[in-house]
Amino acid sequence: MGILFFRTSSSLLKPANLSINRMQMFRFLINKVLMLGVVVMAMLSSAAYAINGDFNGDGCSDSAIVSGTRIIITRGCNKGTRTHFFSGQQIINGAYELNGQPGLEIGVIESGRLVIIDDRINTTRNYFFNGGWIINGIYELDGQAGNEMGIIETGRLTILHDRNGTKKYYFFNAGWQINGIYNTDGVAGAEMGIVQGGKFTILRDRNGTQKDYFITGAYSILGSADTDGDPGDEVGINAGEYFYIIDDRERYKRNYRLGSNYSFTSYGEFNNLPGLDLRFQRLVSGRVLTGTIFDNPGYIDWD
Numbered sequence: 394m395g396i397l398f399f400r401t402s403s404s405l406l407k408p409a410n411l412s413i414n415r416m417q418m419f420r421f422l423i424n425k426v427l428m429l430g431v432v433v434m435a436m437l438s439s440a441a442y443a444i445n446g447d448f449n450g451d452g453c454s455d456s457a458i459v460s461g462t463r464i465i466i467t468r469g470c471n472k473g474t475r476t477h478f479f480s481g482q483q484i485i486n487g488a489y490e491l492n493g494q495p496g497l498e499i500g501v502i503e504s505g506r507l508v509i510i511d512d513r514i515n516t517t518r519n520y521f522f523n524g525g526w527i528i529n530g531i532y533e534l535d536g537q538a539g540n541e542m543g544i545i546e547t548g549r550l551t552i553l554h555d556r557n558g559t560k561k562y563y564f565f566n567a568g569w570q571i572n573g574i575y576n577t578d579g580v581a582g583a584e585m586g587i588v589q590g591g592k593f594t595i596l597r598d599r600n601g602t603q604k605d606y607f608i609t610g611a612y613s614i615l616g617s618a619d620t621d622g623d624p625g626d627e628v629g630i631n632a633g634e635y636f637y638i639i640d641d642r643e644r645y646k647r648n649y650r651l652g653s654n655y656s657f658t659s660y661g662e663f664n665n666l667p668g669l670d671l672r673f674q675r676l677v678s679g680r681v682l683t684g685t686i687f688d689n690p691g692y693i694d695w696d
Contacts, residue, residue, distance in 0.1 A: 586614065
């Protein structure tokens with residue numbers, strides 16, 4: 394297990410600076426995210442007018458290009474072309490695995506809507522949005538075949554389940570941000586961490602629920618790791634004199650008081666029990682104190 398550091402800033406899923414050796418030692422959460430097929434902040438300006446991939450699942454590489462008000466798919470292995478017509482200016486956002494069937498689906502952005510081209514069955518599916526919206530990423534959230542798409546709209550997050558053509562809506566306080574994707578309960582389907590003022594929220598799209606963990610004052614996310622030896626990773630949070638470990642599998646927040654001006658230094662299995670232990674330092678009256686959080690069984694020890 395490992396920890397990935399995040400900054401709770403406008404740069405979503407951005408790891409903090411780590412040495413190469415330490416980065417190699419971590420089992421990066423970002424690797425989990427990439428295995429789930431995440432496209433981070435896929436904005437219109439970074440989208441494409443051409444894309445390649447196996448769109449019909451036949452094992453041949455196909456290409457799709459924007460040509461005027463059309464998107465033309467040229468199938469590999471000399472299998473011809475298909476044309477999809479649009480009413481205005483459109484742009485290709487990407488190709489993703491959304492329905493659990495062979496072949497990648499193509500996402501096309503047009504004013505007010507997202508169009509999913511399913512070339513395997515030669516069809517399109519339309520999803521309409523009001524006002525400003527942006528695709529945040531592709532994730533595997535519900536444990537079912539096919540990935541889900543996260544779309545940020547004004548005041549809410551929409552999770553698109555293209556497999557069955559449905560959308561789920563989640564509402565948050567002003568200024569909310571997606572911090573990362575975790576598996577916090579050990580069950581198929583990842584959870585999403587949402588940073589809000591005064592609380593950290595775990596969104597579990599698998600059953601359409603949100604769990605709030607209330608935190609006083611400013612806080613930052615250290616990362617996620619298995620700290621107790623049970624299924625699912627815990628999330629570590631710095632907040633003033635306290636370090637919180639969110640045990641979302643148990644729907645519980647454990648509090649460790651470290652004092653002011655502490656800093657994280659290392660991790661490891663220091664007590665021969667399952668789960669990673671976390672080591673911190675703080676300066677007290679000119680003396681450096683080292684403390685270790687043993688989340689299994691649940692205490693902090695100062696040298």
